[in-house]
Amino acid sequence: MSSAAALDEWRGERAARLDELFEAHRRVGGSRAGRRTETEQINWALVLRLAGEFQGFSRDLHTLGVETFASWGSVGNQRLRNVIETLLTRGLKLDTGNAEPGSLGDAFDRFGLSWWPTLTQRNRFTAPRQQHLARLNRARSMGTGRGSR
Numbered sequence: 001m002s003s004a005a006a007l008d009e010w011r012g013e014r015a016a017r018l019d020e021l022f023e024a025h026r027r028v029g030g031s032r033a034g035r036r037t038e039t040e041q042i043n044w045a046l047v048l049r050l051a052g053e054f055q056g057f058s059r060d061l062h063t064l065g066v067e068t069f070a071s072w073g074s075v076g077n078q079r080l081r082n083v084i085e086t087l088l089t090r091g092l093k094l095d096t097g098n099a100e101p102g103s104l105g106d107a108f109d110r111f112g113l114s115w116w117p118t119l120t121q122r123n124r125f126t127a128p129r130q131q132h133l134a135r136l137n138r139a140r141s142m143g144t145g146r147g148s149r
Contacts, residue, residue: 006060014053021046051140054133055099062094062107069111100137101130 029039074081093103
C-alpha cells in the first residue's frame with residue numbers, strides 16, 4: 001500500500017462508512033440544532049467508528065513507513081529487513097490501544113522523528129488537533145465502558 005492508497009482509502013471507503021452514520025443521524029434527529037435524545041446511540045456509533053477508522057488509517061501509514069524504512073535500511077538483505085521491521089513494530093501501542101497522541105508518538109518516533117514537536121513546528125493547527133484526538137479517545141473509552149461518565 002502506498003501513502004496515496006492509504007489516503008485514498010481514508011477519503012473513500014473509510015469516509016463512506018462515516019457518511020452512512022452521519023446520514024442515519026440526520027434522518028433520525030433532523031438537521032436542526034438542539035439536543036436529540038433519540039440519536040444518542042448513533043452518536044456513540046459515530047465516535048466509535050471515527051476513532052476506529054482513524055486508528056486503521058494510522059496503522060496503514062505506520063505499516064507503510066515500516067516497509068519503506070526497512071527496505072531502505074536493509075538494501076536487499078532480507079534478514080536485516082526482518083530485524084528492522086520487528087524492531088519498528090514490537091510492542092506497538094497502535095496494535096493494542098487507541099490511536100491517541102501517545103500511541104501515535106510512540107509509533108512514529110520509532111523512525112527517529114520527534115513526531116509531535118515536528119508536526120507542531122510545521123503546522124499551527126497540530127496542538128488543537130492533538131487535543132481533539134485526545135477528546136475523541138476519551139469519548140470512545142466512555143462509550144465502551146472503559147472511562148467514567
